[in-house]
Amino acid sequence: MAEQRQQQLKNLTNYTTEIETLYKNINGFRHDYINLIISLETSIQNGDIKQIREIYNNVLKKSPNILNHDHHSLGVLSKIMIPAIKSLLSHKIIYALEKGIRIEIEIEQQWANCHMDTLDYIRILGILLDNAIEASENTANAFIHIAVIIDPLQKENRFIIENATTEETSAIHQLFKHSVTTKGNGHGTGLHNVQQILIDYEQAHLETAHANHKFSQTLVTQG
Template sequence: MSIILFFALPFTPGISENLSYYLNSLITGPVMGYCMVLALKKTSNYPLSIPIQIILTLLAFCFYLTSSVGQLIYIILGIIITYFWVMKRSVPFNIISSLFIFATIYYSILNSIIYRILQFFIFNRFNLSTVVQAVIFVGVIQSILTILLLILVLRKLRPLILNYCQLVPIQWPIFSWVINLLACYFAIFRTSVSSNIISVPYSIYLLILAAYTVGYPLVMYLSTKSLQKNITIQNQQLELNHLSQYTSHIEAMYDELRRFRHDYKNILLSLSDAVENKNIDQVSDIFKRVVIPTNVNVETQTSVLGKLSDVKDLEVKSLIYSKTIEAIDKGIKVEIEIEKPIKLDSNIQITDMLRIISILFDNAINATLNAKQPQINLSMFEEKNVQIFQIGNSTKEEHINLSKLSGRFNGVLTNSHHGLGLRNLRSILARYPFIQNNRSSKDYWFEQQIVIYKVKHIKK
């Protein structure tokens, strides 16, 4: 019956304006609401289940298409639902917010552009009834054209959007929220103009529309490029620092070996005199006091260097060596296992891998210092389709609650630096869908595993 009524109403004389408005909302609302959900899917690639899509569509129908306040309510509820129930807090809140707001607002911007095109070419030239304009053109044709335009635009903008959301909301959160609020203002402005709450000349409205259409992605692009430049400079400095530390360790070992060689003859002469005099106590004293400590120190450092010879990335090698020596100096036993030559997958930025290793190693050092027998085991190996970086450490607790490390609880880590490191780690790994982070804990031993699945080269 409702379908018959829908097709009959455009041709029924004297139809009530209230009824026309009711049908407009009833039919076009869900269509436009689902188109906004589709815009979110196309922008973010979030795995939106059917129930979640239905909920977001109903929320858009109930709130976003009603008023300026309703639009803000929809955005807030949509972000919360996406953060808690879609991504389950595995992605930082600021990233979710920026992606959701962009998808929602930029859909509104493109939707407004399509409406102005329809208004110029159709509404102003043909005498169409209000219901036909609202239901058929605004509700259906406009929504379809908007989604098609959005898909075309996202082919160019999506890499920019994802780079922006992975960098700016994390590094510059205040700036990203300023951009988000300015973007939300467009939706409020558009609704206020449509509802005649405020009066703006048509030319000014088009100018504002053009400014948002171009300016929104342009600001994202410029801020991302600026931040990438700063990060590149910082990462280059980080690499230089690691290489400098590596060089310093090599120089220190060389000096120690040179001193050992210099003292070698004196040691042999002392031992020779003690042997000739058959002074066993003096021989034992020289051996324990001079020979053994020097030998252990040299052997330890050369052993670490020897095991790292199969790491083909000099930056990674220097960082692991530096962290290993740091752990040894703190009285931690370190074991390294690298079975065969390994080179980092080209799809991962070397600076990101350095940060991952640094975070995991620092956390392992801090955690194992409280254990009865401080020990860290590090291994790197490569199988047919994966590279695996694994680091384990002894712990004070027999078992660690892994849910406390998943990012789904706040305030559970006593060490703020440790918690910050884990948040940074999640932020880095969020950029690489082909990397898996596994954790395990049992028998006073905690282990983290970074599994890098080999994929075809990804264009940056």
């Protein structure tokens, strides 16, 4: 079991490197895109229709996803000093962006300790983020807001996830029961699993709220 956990953490750490490379490539693309616009403007002024078509067909037409997404949120993850958590968030943010979900993420200061076993922590975050993505993607105003609040004096971390929902509200206590869900058949074990993980941690708990078509989960850990 210990070897399996180490391998999983190693895989996530390797994924961090891939994501950071992707982010650098995106920033590089934006720089190139500015130069591209200058070339396009020159071609328009000269009436060079052939050049305009080449720019459109070879570059602009092939890169709608990069142009439409705001990847600034990935840069905020540089404040996370825990590679496995950074990897998970990078993956989930990109996945949500590809589904057309607006992402906002706030991390005010460096984050170096999650106050519990890292693998258990990312298991919980994975469930909460998957739920947020699935609930939000079917709404008219699809969004996910993530905030990490570090309190060094109280030695407390608060990881907040808020997302849009089609339902105005729900019975919170019911959602943590096994196989109870607002998402239809085949779902419902996620929050129950989160609860089972948290049983082993006296210094951790989950705060849940749902009102006005906004669902929020706050994972609080102390240590």
